[in-house]
Amino acid sequence: MTQDISPQASAQRLLSLDFFRGLTMLLLIGKSSGLYRLLQASDNGILSFIGFQFEHHPWNGLTFWDFVEPFFMFIVGVAIPFSALKRLERGDPWKKILLHAVERSAWLFMLGIIYYSISAGRPVWKLWNVLTQLGFTYIVAFLLMRKPIKVQVAVSFGFLLLSELLYRFWPVEGFNQAFVPAQNFGTWVDLQLMGMTEKGYWVAFNAVPTAAFTIWGVVAGLILRSERTSNQKLKILIIAGLIGIALGFALDPITPIVKRIATSSYVIETGGWCLVALAFSYWMVDLKKIQKVPKFFAIVGMNCLFIYLFDQFGGASLLIKIAKPFTYALFFWSPVLLPYATAFAAWFLLWYMCYWLYKNKILIKI
Numbered sequence: 001m002t003q004d005i006s007p008q009a010s011a012q013r014l015l016s017l018d019f020f021r022g023l024t025m026l027l028l029i030g031k032s033s034g035l036y037r038l039l040q041a042s043d044n045g046i047l048s049f050i051g052f053q054f055e056h057h058p059w060n061g062l063t064f065w066d067f068v069e070p071f072f073m074f075i076v077g078v079a080i081p082f083s084a085l086k087r088l089e090r091g092d093p094w095k096k097i098l099l100h101a102v103e104r105s106a107w108l109f110m111l112g113i114i115y116y117s118i119s120a121g122r123p124v125w126k127l128w129n130v131l132t133q134l135g136f137t138y139i140v141a142f143l144l145m146r147k148p149i150k151v152q153v154a155v156s157f158g159f160l161l162l163s164e165l166l167y168r169f170w171p172v173e174g175f176n177q178a179f180v181p182a183q184n185f186g187t188w189v190d191l192q193l194m195g196m197t198e199k200g201y202w203v204a205f206n207a208v209p210t211a212a213f214t215i216w217g218v219v220a221g222l223i224l225r226s227e228r229t230s231n232q233k234l235k236i237l238i239i240a241g242l243i244g245i246a247l248g249f250a251l252d253p254i255t256p257i258v259k260r261i262a263t264s265s266y267v268i269e270t271g272g273w274c275l276v277a278l279a280f281s282y283w284m285v286d287l288k289k290i291q292k293v294p295k296f297f298a299i300v301g302m303n304c305l306f307i308y309l310f311d312q313f314g315g316a317s318l319l320i321k322i323a324k325p326f327t328y329a330l331f332f333w334s335p336v337l338l339p340y341a342t343a344f345a346a347w348f349l350l351w352y353m354c355y356w357l358y359k360n361k362i363l364i365k366i
Helices: 015-033 035-040 045-052 064-089 094-120 130-144 149-169 185-194 211-224 230-251 264-287 292-301 304-312 315-331 337-359
Strands: none
Touching (some): 015 264, 015 315, 015 337, 035 337, 064 094, 149 211, 149 264, 211 230, 211 264, 292 304, 292 337, 304 315, 304 337
16 A cells, blocks of 8 residues: 555645744754854853754764754655645656656755865765765655555664664674774775765764654655644654654663764654654644744745755855944944854844745745
8 A cells, every 4th residue: 555645635835844944954054153152162051051062962972963963854854745745736747756856866965065075175075964865865765655654664664773783793894893983884884985984973874874864754744644633643743753762762772872873773762853843843833823933933944955055055154244243333342242143143144044035935946
């Protein structure tokens, strides 16, 4: 039995999804404003603690920042069924929709390569960017979309099991320490693919286990656009999410929670939080109709790819330069407040760019 993605099924736009995506993206681009570094350097213990929540954990453990990429990859998956259904309603044949998915996947992959090349000032072959990994996870999740949900879930756990086995039983000397930085299977793969490793111990093989995020996003999207009642949808998301959270923590003594190599416990743990966060967004925005504040974030979610690329390609630095003369004029009397004001101003300008696009009904997609 395949999933029903016929035009007869409901395809209403979920503001909750735009809110979840926009909040995630606004937090992501906020890093380029410099605000998080200011918080980390603060003498105030609470502010400093908050600031360090916006840095990745050095190895075994979690900070808030370790949830942002899973949220992003999961949200991409949630949107896939809605996007495919919209195109079906428009009259597009399935083959055309599939071709568009392949093209989108290729573009995501290439944008990740372009990002590293621009940073290096020359063409480089690096595969650690979230966009290159999304290029893989997107097409995998898309191809599974019409399979029964049980099959999709089974495949996602198959990816996690494959990753677990490869890390634990890889026989190559020097790379057979499953969960030791730079001495594991993921590092060996990087040396074969790129002839180099990443100084923060990130590995390109992460694309395989993190495919689960996008697959689970598709499953969640199918549930949200199904014939189930709103309460049934909410219950499924919450229960599945809580199971994931509990299971991820329970696995930690056996398989450490490590984002940098996307261990199975990490993926299951953060995947659970993805489901709970989506459930909360759906409850608040679509069921309780609390939409005024969420719309502030949803505006960013509607142009998330544009603002992410603008930020990653140095746009935030330009906005900081634009903001500085004005924040200096207002806060020159306070050396403490001035950098915070500049950071907030740059962050606001990033949001305002999305607002301008929204007001002018411009959606930039691939």
